[in-house]
Amino acid sequence: MRNIRLTISYDGTNYSGWQRQKGSLEKGTIQGTIEEALERLLQEKVKLIGSGRTDSGVHATAQVANFKTKSSLSLREIRRGLNGLLDKDIRIKNIKGVPEKFNSRYAVCSKTYQYIISHQDSPFLEHYTCFCPTQLDLPAMRKAAKALLGKHDFSSFQAAGSRIKDSVRSIKKLSIRKKKAILGNLILIEIEADGFLYKMARNIIGTLLEVGQGKKVPRDIKKILDKKNRKFAGPTAPAKGLYLKEVKYRRLGAIS
Amino acid sequence: MRNIRLTISYDGTNYSGWQRQKGSLEKGTIQGTIEEALERLLQEKVKLIGSGRTDSGVHATAQVANFKTKSSLSLREIRRGLNGLLDKDIRIKNIKGVPEKFNSRYAVCSKTYQYIISHQDSPFLEHYTCFCPTQLDLPAMRKAAKALLGKHDFSSFQAAGSRIKDSVRSIKKLSIRKKKAILGNLILIEIEADGFLYKMARNIIGTLLEVGQGKKVPRDIKKILDKKNRKFAGPTAPAKGLYLKEVKYRRLGAIS
Numbered sequence: 001m002r003n004i005r006l007t008i009s010y011d012g013t014n015y016s017g018w019q020r021q022k023g024s025l026e027k028g029t030i031q032g033t034i035e036e037a038l039e040r041l042l043q044e045k046v047k048l049i050g051s052g053r054t055d056s057g058v059h060a061t062a063q064v065a066n067f068k069t070k071s072s073l074s075l076r077e078i079r080r081g082l083n084g085l086l087d088k089d090i091r092i093k094n095i096k097g098v099p100e101k102f103n104s105r106y107a108v109c110s111k112t113y114q115y116i117i118s119h120q121d122s123p124f125l126e127h128y129t130c131f132c133p134t135q136l137d138l139p140a141m142r143k144a145a146k147a148l149l150g151k152h153d154f155s156s157f158q159a160a161g162s163r164i165k166d167s168v169r170s171i172k173k174l175s176i177r178k179k180k181a182i183l184g185n186l187i188l189i190e191i192e193a194d195g196f197l198y199k200m201a202r203n204i205i206g207t208l209l210e211v212g213q214g215k216k217v218p219r220d221i222k223k224i225l226d227k228k229n230r231k232f233a234g235p236t237a238p239a240k241g242l243y244l245k246e247v248k249y250r251r252l253g254a255i256s
Numbered sequence: 257m258r259n260i261r262l263t264i265s266y267d268g269t270n271y272s273g274w275q276r277q278k279g280s281l282e283k284g285t286i287q288g289t290i291e292e293a294l295e296r297l298l299q300e301k302v303k304l305i306g307s308g309r310t311d312s313g314v315h316a317t318a319q320v321a322n323f324k325t326k327s328s329l330s331l332r333e334i335r336r337g338l339n340g341l342l343d344k345d346i347r348i349k350n351i352k353g354v355p356e357k358f359n360s361r362y363a364v365c366s367k368t369y370q371y372i373i374s375h376q377d378s379p380f381l382e383h384y385t386c387f388c389p390t391q392l393d394l395p396a397m398r399k400a401a402k403a404l405l406g407k408h409d410f411s412s413f414q415a416a417g418s419r420i421k422d423s424v425r426s427i428k429k430l431s432i433r434k435k436k437a438i439l440g441n442l443i444l445i446e447i448e449a450d451g452f453l454y455k456m457a458r459n460i461i462g463t464l465l466e467v468g469q470g471k472k473v474p475r476d477i478k479k480i481l482d483k484k485n486r487k488f489a490g491p492t493a494p495a496k497g498l499y500l501k502e503v504k505y506r507r508l509g510a511i512s
Contacts, residue, residue, distance in 0.1 A: 011379040059380070061439070088382045116438075123267040124315070124384060126344045179438065182372075183317070188438070 003102055004078065005066045006048075007094035008034070012059045012239070013127045014089060019053040030054070030090060034065070037085040041078065042071040051104045051111065051247040055199070057239030059128070061114075062093065064247040066104045104247075110172060112192040112246040113201045115237065117209075120184035129186065130241035136187065136212030138176055143218035144211040145174040148204060148225075155228035157204055158197035159236075167228075170194045176208070190245070199236055207234035259358055260334065261322045262304075263350035264290070268315045268495070269383045270345060275309040286310070286346060290321070293341040297334065298327040307360045307367065307503040311455070313495035315384070317370075318349065320503040322360045360503075366428060368448040368502040369457045371493065373465075376440035385442065386497035392443065392468030394432055399474035400467040401430040404460060404481075411484035413460055414453035415492075423484075426450045432464070446501070455492055463490035 008030075016025045020032040031048055038046040050065040073081070079095040086092070117136070118129040125131070151170040158167060173192040178185060189208065191201060207224065210216040216234065224232045264286075272281045276288040287304055294302040306321040329337070335351040342348070373392070374385040381387070407426040414423060429448040434441060445461055463480065466472040472490065480488045 009379055011382075061378075061380075083377075089379045091377055091379050121339075121347055122317075123265055123345045123347050124317075126267075128380065181437065182435065182442070182444070186438070 001068045001070060001100065003066055003068050003098050003100050004075070005064065005096050005098045005102065005104065006034075006082075006092055008063045008065060009061045009091050009093055010059060010063065011089040011127075012054060012057050015056065017054055017056040017058065018050055018063070027056075030060075030063075031065075033086065033090060034082070037082050038067060038069075040085060041081045042069050042073065044070060049104045051108055051244075052196075054242075054244055055202075055239050057127075058242045058244070059240075060244040062246050063244050064104050064249075066098060066102060068100075102249075107249045108195070108247060109250045110192050110194050110248045111196060111244065112173070112190060112248075113196070114243045114245045115189040115191070115201070115205045115241050116243070117187040117189070117241060118184060119187075122183055124183050127240050130238045132187075132209065132212075134213060136209070137214065138178070138187070138212065140214075140218055141176050141208050141212045144208055144216075144221050145176060147218060147221035148174055152225050153228055154197055154200055154225070156224045156230055156233045157200045157207070158230065159199040159203070160230040162198045164197060167197055169197065169200070174204075192246075202237045202239065202242060203230075203233050203235075205237035205242070209237060210234040257324045257326060257356065259322055259324050259354050259356050260331070261320065261352050261354045261358065261360065262290075262338075262348055264319045264321060265317045265347050265349055266315060266319065267345040267383075268310060268313050271312065273310055273312040273314065274306050274319070283312075286316075286319075287321075289342065289346060290338070291323075293338050294323060294325075296341060297337040298325050298329065300326060305360045307364055307500075308452075310498075310500055311458075311495050313383075314498045314500070315496075316500040318502050319500050320360050320505075322354060322358060324356075358505075363505045364451070364503060365506045366448050366450050366504045367452060367500065368429070368446060368504075369452070370499045370501045371445040371447070371457070371461045372497050372499070373443040373445070374440060375443075378439055380439050383496050386494045388443075388465065390469060392465070393470060394434070394443070394468065396470075396474055397432050397464050397468045400464055400472075400477050401432060403474060403477035404430055408481050409484055410453055410456055410481070412480045412486055412489045413456045413463070414486065415455040415459070416486040418454045420453060423453055425453065425456070430460075448502075458493045458495065458498060459486075459489050459491075461493035461498075465493060466490040 016027045018030045035048045048067045075095045082092045116129040118125045155167045171193045175190045272283045274286045291304045304323045331351045335348050338348045372385040374381045411423045427449045431446045
């Protein structure tokens, strides 16, 4: 069996998130859509393992996934075949053969998400950014971000009702910057961590937005972390502004 | 009667162009959609006059249109009411009262279109740029652009079968530049003229793209203009990369 790793970008607007789900959905899932295309192409049953799920409406510029196959098609043929079968809102950017033990989900070392905020109510940004009509206090947001850096119990930032035992994660980077774009000025938030609890990225962004709007102050962050209770953090930021930007892996030697 | 001028941005992806059309269309038109919203809001029959049509799939960041009304709603109320009734892919950016004689179509002094080319096959750029897999020779394209500047008979660049008598137009600006964007590098072509023949902007872009790909050379431009025959120019560039960016008007004194 060959083990093949894909780097995938997708516009999440028209999908019910990454993960294949049981029952009938209004929209398809990214995983299910790519699995179906792979099965048509390779004429065998395929199980695609993603680095993790992304929610409905969340985008990716570099999601990583792998699958095993007996097919003798070349990597180039598989990539071209897939891109031919898939709608243009999912693109296979890269393909490579990896050792049999590589697993896109379990070998993750860190993930980076990007969040885009716009101050313009533009038709072109509607599905791709979170619209914020008021100006944001970026220095205050950066102070708050600093308090989130490093290793913490992020219970307050995970979706209510989650039952994960170990909610300690380590945020390696959390930057906030302005970017001049063709269609108006944007604010980009980038967050890298060794792992994310369910909705953690969007709950952190929602809390930072409240700091930017003066509804919270930077020193609230430590208190929120200490409470270990979802109700003290800010609201979940909209999915449409979020992009899975990079997945880093441990060296393969470390997996085996 | 009040005369009201709107500045409108729209994502043309899901519309059959600007102009209201007879018969049943698969998709609506921008003009028809805004007229319907205005009629619901103002409770009277409304005729919306645009600066000109845009084709199916073409976008606008600042289309201009005007309409007359007996309504006593304030400008702010009309703008907010319209944006509330319209889908997010059409936005009223600006509204103002104008003298009764102002006509969005006949008072045009110049129009500017922007065309966006991407070298990345990205799901996020699919409906908003023209994808070009090969690198383009920008210096050659700029030389060709220079030959198009100024007053010429643009018969060779108008859609075949057009029966306009006066096909002389004046191109005031034609710039080609690279732009680093969040999702990859883009090439922006900006073209300003006192008027555009049917499909002239896209036929000029299509010809410049052929120059950029080495299929034509800059000195071919003069020959193409001289032929006054559509078949000598390049193909029509895809609609989805084109944006109506600005409409300039003659001073109102000059209209009356």
